[in-house]
Structures are given as C-alpha cells and as structure tokens.
Amino acid sequence: MNLQHVRALTLDLDDTLWPVWPAIERAERALHAWLCTNAPATALRFDIVALRALRDAVGRQRPEWAHDLTALRRESLRLALDGSGDDPALADAAFEVFYAARNEVDLYPEVPAALRRLSAAYPLLALTNGNADLGRTGIAPWFRGGLSAREFGVGKPDPRIFIEACRRLGCAPAEVLHVGDDPALDVEGARAAGMQTAWLRRSVDGDALTRGCVADLAALAELLGC
The missing domain is CATH 1.20.120.1600 (Four Helix Bundle (Hemerythrin (Met), subunit A))
Known part of the structure; x- marks a missing residue:
C-alpha cells in the first residue's frame, strides 16, 4: 500500500462493518x-x-x-x-x-469510533454487493454516499463498479483505498480496477499489516494516521 497517495476510501459493509x-x-x-x-x-x-x-x-x-x-x-x-x-x-x-x-445491524465494537476517525480524514463511500441501507443502519453520517450492485447493475469483483466508485469520489483509482473482508470480491476486484486495498481479517496479528491486511478498522485508522 502506498498510503501517502490515498485520498479517499471505499468500504464494504457486510462482514466488514458488522457480522451479516x-x-x-x-x-x-x-x-x-x-x-x-x-x-x-x-x-x-x-x-x-x-x-x-x-x-x-x-x-x-x-x-x-x-x-x-x-x-x-x-x-x-x-x-x-x-x-x-x-x-x-x-x-x-x-x-x-x-x-x-x-438493517438492524450490530456494528463490530471498534467500528463507530474508527469511522469517526476515518471520515474526519477521508471521504468514505460504501461499496457493497448487499442491500443494506446506510440510513437505516445508522452509519450514513460517516459516508459521502454508497454504491450497491443493485443500483449499478453489476457487483464486485467486476472492476466497473470499483471504477464508478472512484469516479463518484472524484479520484483516480490509485488514489482510493478499498477495505473489505473478501479476498476475491474485495481485494482482487479492487486491484483489477487499479485501486489500493486493505484486506480486513479480524483474526490476523499486527505483522499482517505489512502484507496488506488489517485486523479491524481501528488498526486501519492507526495505519493511516487518523
């Protein structure tokens, strides 16, 4: 990850911000x-x-x-x-x-504080194959908006949905960091679109940060200096 060039983040929802x-x-x-x-x-x-x-x-x-x-x-x-x-x-x-x-989701414990930190430093866009509603889940205040597979017509890992997310953020793909739990849908899909990636794996140790993994959103906020 070349974090110095990150200008915005896209975040998966299900099993990234809450257990689905x-x-x-x-x-x-x-x-x-x-x-x-x-x-x-x-x-x-x-x-x-x-x-x-x-x-x-x-x-x-x-x-x-x-x-x-x-x-x-x-x-x-x-x-x-x-x-x-x-x-x-x-x-x-x-x-x-x-x-x-x-939409009555139970956020992972670190998520509210981490989203506050991340959204204060970067524009955040939700990017999901699911049908959760940002407003109903209560997380809309931290996001600039969301893009779903249902809305766009194709889902992850199709690079087109990632590229559209970058367009909405007004950034080049290389300037956007995508965060998600699925190595195929999130990591491979985002990389195919030219984006940076953080694979969220809640069972990993701190050394995994150097391998492109983060244990949770709090670890990501620390990594980004938020």
Missing part, C-alpha cells in the same frame, strides 16, 4: 412471524429453512438477478405466497418486514 448472518437470521425470524399472522398458509408450508431454500432456488433460476438481492428475496416471497394460496401481492409488505430487520 445475525442480521439475516433475525430478519428471517421476523418475516416468518409476520407470515404466521398475515399469510398463515404460507407460514405453514414454508418454515425459515424452506423460505431460504426457495430464495436460493430463485437465485439459480434467475442468474441475471445475481446483483439484486432485493429482487431475489421479493420474488421468492411472491412464489411462496402464490404457491400456498395466499395473496402474492403481500410480497412487498413481507419484504419490508424482512428488510427493516435486516
């Missing part, structure tokens, strides 16, 4: 409870595991929606409702129940 599966599992429970009241036939036919399997099946059937997790989830709900004899028009309301709970 606790939020997804909480959202699935809230959704199923809502279905029990509002679409009981669907709730009886599809438990949480079956709803998840249906969502995965829709993903296999509709590869053109790979970048749009909202479309996949909403369509799977429509199919579940319709196939159970409930009103498929309830899919939008059901998805909103899921989505509200999905």
Whole structure:
C-alpha cells in the first residue's frame, strides 16, 4: 500500500462493518412471524429453512438477478405466497418486514469510533454487493454516499463498479483505498480496477499489516494516521 497517495476510501459493509448472518437470521425470524399472522398458509408450508431454500432456488433460476438481492428475496416471497394460496401481492409488505430487520445491524465494537476517525480524514463511500441501507443502519453520517450492485447493475469483483466508485469520489483509482473482508470480491476486484486495498481479517496479528491486511478498522485508522 502506498498510503501517502490515498485520498479517499471505499468500504464494504457486510462482514466488514458488522457480522451479516445475525442480521439475516433475525430478519428471517421476523418475516416468518409476520407470515404466521398475515399469510398463515404460507407460514405453514414454508418454515425459515424452506423460505431460504426457495430464495436460493430463485437465485439459480434467475442468474441475471445475481446483483439484486432485493429482487431475489421479493420474488421468492411472491412464489411462496402464490404457491400456498395466499395473496402474492403481500410480497412487498413481507419484504419490508424482512428488510427493516435486516438493517438492524450490530456494528463490530471498534467500528463507530474508527469511522469517526476515518471520515474526519477521508471521504468514505460504501461499496457493497448487499442491500443494506446506510440510513437505516445508522452509519450514513460517516459516508459521502454508497454504491450497491443493485443500483449499478453489476457487483464486485467486476472492476466497473470499483471504477464508478472512484469516479463518484472524484479520484483516480490509485488514489482510493478499498477495505473489505473478501479476498476475491474485495481485494482482487479492487486491484483489477487499479485501486489500493486493505484486506480486513479480524483474526490476523499486527505483522499482517505489512502484507496488506488489517485486523479491524481501528488498526486501519492507526495505519493511516487518523
């Protein structure tokens, strides 16, 4: 990393700023409870595991929606409702129940203080393949904005989404540091776009900083002198 040339940061969200599966599992429970009241036939036919399997099946059937997790989830709900004899028009309301709970994330302990430090020194842009909402998660004040695969039409590791993020930040790719937990989606994708990278690995030791890894956002803030 040539940190002297860094002018801005892009940050992944899920499993970088918060663990994603606790939020997804909480959202699935809230959704199923809502279905029990509002679409009981669907709730009886599809438990949480079956709803998840249906969502995965829709993903296999509709590869053109790979970048749009909202479309996949909403369509799977429509199919579940319709196939159970409930009103498929309830899919939008059901998805909103899921989505509200999905955005109730638990930030990793160091994240709020680290985002304050980083955002005071650099413009930050969220860059995600997921469908978390900056405002609903409570982290919007620290970011200049966000770019999602759903909005852009392709997701990481496609270099185009990284290049678009740099354009929005008004920086050349070499001037932007991308931070994320996934070595393929985040690290390889950003490097292919010409960006600098920090692989966030919460199990690494301090020596890993020299190998392009950081243990958490607090370590990144220290590395950047924030």
